[in-house]
Amino acid sequence: MGRRFTSAAPGAQGTSAEPAGPWTHDVHWAAELRSAIGVASLLLTALFVVDAASGRLDVTRGLLWSGLAFLVFAIMLPRRVSVRPGRLSARGMLTTGTVRTDSLVSVRWCDGVAQRLVLQDTRGSRVEIDPTVLTRNPAMWHVLDADSRTSIRRGTLRRGTTALRRLAQRIDRETAHGVFKVSGWR
Known part of the structure; x- marks a missing residue:
């Protein structure tokens, strides 16, 4: 199984041969993305329900809870390798x-x-x-x-x-x- 390289166009300066071949991706990334979305959504829903039940839900608290849920999502989001x-x-x-x-x-x-x-x-x-x-x-x-x-x-x-x-x-x-x-x- 040999490696193929594409060459730079004739006359192109400062370019080097770039490796060619198909990309192989992390097959578990999509499931981890869904998990991150699910956890963040569950947290946001729970916070909204608790605040609404206590009668303290307002725009400021809603934005705060949304920001917290987004932060949890950003932390859990895996890098796509x-x-x-x-x-x-x-x-x-x-x-x-x-x-x-x-x-x-x-x-x-x-x-x-x-x-x-x-x-x-x-x-x-x-x-x-x-x-x-x-x-x-x-x-x-x-x-x-x-x-x-x-x-x-x-x-x-x-x-x-x-x-x-x-x-x-x-x-x-x-x-x-x-x-x-x-x-x-x-």
Whole structure:
């Protein structure tokens, strides 16, 4: 399975070859979007009902509750992660970040309340993604893994092989767990 590149138009200056290929998207993103909408809607409805029942609902409180529900939605809204050979893109509510995955400089694992994988390329572009997106989408992980190996071969990826190895082990563990679960082993 070879990688195809489109070349820049003759005479175009300052452009480089762009990777071609279909985008692979997070298959669970739509369900997470529906969950975020559902939770925010439920919260807004509950707040309106409680305030209306107590007789204290007015325009100011309605706007306050609407703002609170929107804030909950914004916090719960997952980034839309897409991968294709040579690129990873993560689109949030207000921003979109894209990195060249075939020319990565560093990959960091940030632990905490919400784990993050931080990817940075040779152009200085940086993207943060939730590693579970790659765990749940083997096709996305396959593309990123192949491109990170290209970065290692080219010598651009100097920091981050440990984070990638850790992620690969996590994905292997999750895959094995899923196989055992499906086959009836516990």
